[in-house]
Amino acid sequence: MRNAVQTKEVREAILDATDNFLARYGYKKMTIDDLALAVGIGKGSVYLHFSSKEEIALSHIDRIIERLKRELTIIAERKISPEKRLHLMLLKRVLFRFDSVQHYTQSLNDLLAALRPKLLARRKQYFQEEAEILAEVIKEGQEANIFAAGNPKKIAETFLLATNSLLPFSLTTRELGEREEIEEKSERVAELLLSGLLKREK
Amino acid sequence: MRNAVQTKEVREAILDATDNFLARYGYKKMTIDDLALAVGIGKGSVYLHFSSKEEIALSHIDRIIERLKRELTIIAERKISPEKRLHLMLLKRVLFRFDSVQHYTQSLNDLLAALRPKLLARRKQYFQEEAEILAEVIKEGQEANIFAAGNPKKIAETFLLATNSLLPFSLTTRELGEREEIEEKSERVAELLLSGLLKREK
DNA sequence: TTATGACTATAATCGAATTTTAGTCAAATA
DNA sequence: TATTTGACTAAAATTCGATTATAGTCATAA
CATH class of the missing domain: 1.10.357.10 (Tetracycline Repressor, domain 2)
Known part of the structure; x- marks a missing residue:
């Protein structure tokens, strides 16, 4: 299923962005909005990958x-x-x-x-x-x-x-x-x- | 000099009280007023022993x-x-x-x-x-x-x-x-x- | 000469108002 | 129909002015 691959890629992209924001600004200042924007998906979509x-x-x-x-x-x-x-x-x-x-x-x-x-x-x-x-x-x-x-x-x-x-x-x-x-x-x-x-x- | 002994005793008493307060309430909640009261000396006297x-x-x-x-x-x-x-x-x-x-x-x-x-x-x-x-x-x-x-x-x-x-x-x-x-x-x-x-x- | 506690300047705390944000879900999109 | 979305909400964080608490000082008392 192509979708499963796609899904895993998005998940990885979110974690990549996380790595970046954590190193740059820390956990508290990292927002879900930031992550979604950085990855280029909607905020709601982040919650399809993480709870x-x-x-x-x-x-x-x-x-x-x-x-x-x-x-x-x-x-x-x-x-x-x-x-x-x-x-x-x-x-x-x-x-x-x-x-x-x-x-x-x-x-x-x-x-x-x-x-x-x-x-x-x-x-x-x-x-x-x-x-x-x-x-x-x-x-x-x-x-x-x-x-x-x-x-x-x-x-x-x-x-x-x-x-x-x-x-x-x-x-x-x-x-x-x-x-x-x-x-x-x-x-x-x-x-x-x-x-x-x-x-x-x- | 009897005084030097006295001084050392008071110093030790302050540290004893400190030990007690730290264990009981922590550093922030421990006040100099408390210490002076516990040791039975004036607040200013605490500063004769510690800066x-x-x-x-x-x-x-x-x-x-x-x-x-x-x-x-x-x-x-x-x-x-x-x-x-x-x-x-x-x-x-x-x-x-x-x-x-x-x-x-x-x-x-x-x-x-x-x-x-x-x-x-x-x-x-x-x-x-x-x-x-x-x-x-x-x-x-x-x-x-x-x-x-x-x-x-x-x-x-x-x-x-x-x-x-x-x-x-x-x-x-x-x-x-x-x-x-x-x-x-x-x-x-x-x-x-x-x-x-x-x-x-x- | 030594000890004191009233005093002060500063820092911590409070609380109400405001802003930010995690997480949701009805609607839009594909 | 199956995904994705972003406006929305409830809760948490932040702000800020007012109030309180406290570290450290110093003129006075013992």
Whole structure:
């Protein structure tokens, strides 16, 4: 059906416009009228794709997270050692989020404040999904007898927890400073964690 | 001089009252009049000890952090292996902060919002001071040939960074849930980090 | 010499009037 | 008939002038 494609394109266009307005003016100042105008459809038509302004913003965030998961998956499937892949994935995760936040500096507090309760619920979900991707690689490493034994999912969660503080989503954001600084810090945390995971015997 | 003691006592009494009001009503609703009344001194006298309401709140936070540093130092000086001490210190740090936040649930957002710029500046300071305490223990462990080589201060910073996300000072606060859950997560992160620090050869 | 509380300038709060905007739905369009 | 629309509404946000609350001061009292 041509219509389904058309529909998906409009939906994407709305999210593209959302991305633009959020980065430029923030969540509060973004209006449904603006979005409709930018996409070139009637206001009512926006509600054919989304049930509320909130749902638009959440879908927009979902789309960003989906992109991250896709990038992590690509690394997870590379033909290099599990150790190296885990390392790259941790760095990717931290830097991806850092860059996202850079992009939304003006609007982020605004957005987080408005969607806080919903976001908290989703974060758990995101976290689990990311852990799942890491866990696969950890399992492989264990099967190859490179990594120490243990529940792969739990280990993956621990890795994510330990790198979470490097993600600029909190009070610490500005404290973290430059991208290079983050890069270096991530590197150190990742190495220490990986070193802990590697099997003891030389 | 008896007066100096007296002065210090009044200062402490003001901070005690501050602790009480912050936990009960939050920063905004706490007034200087309230504090003076609670301590039993005139309003003007409060300004003999502190130059502003903001300085009172910051001093109050300093006092909390001082307590944490004291507790960390006590562990650092215990007569057990550096490994064990580091482990205990990491747990102490996470749980101490968790408990503080529990105490101030109502008022914390309020306080953080009001003092954010000043707090960011101090956090770096706190962070460095805590790292210094850990670094001592790490150095000992290296001298005892238990820990792998490396700049002790840098390693300490890495440890703190990796446990930072467990500290309930950010969006993740509620996500973290129960104290037991935090305890278990801290345990896992600490173990993995320590395992990474231990020397490779069995 | 130290402590005070009445005083002030500023900031916060209130509430009524006005404007903006999310979401709806009857009508227009394809 | 199946989609799309934009005028419409109810609710929320904003404005602004008036009122109240409060941080910080300082002349006076202890």
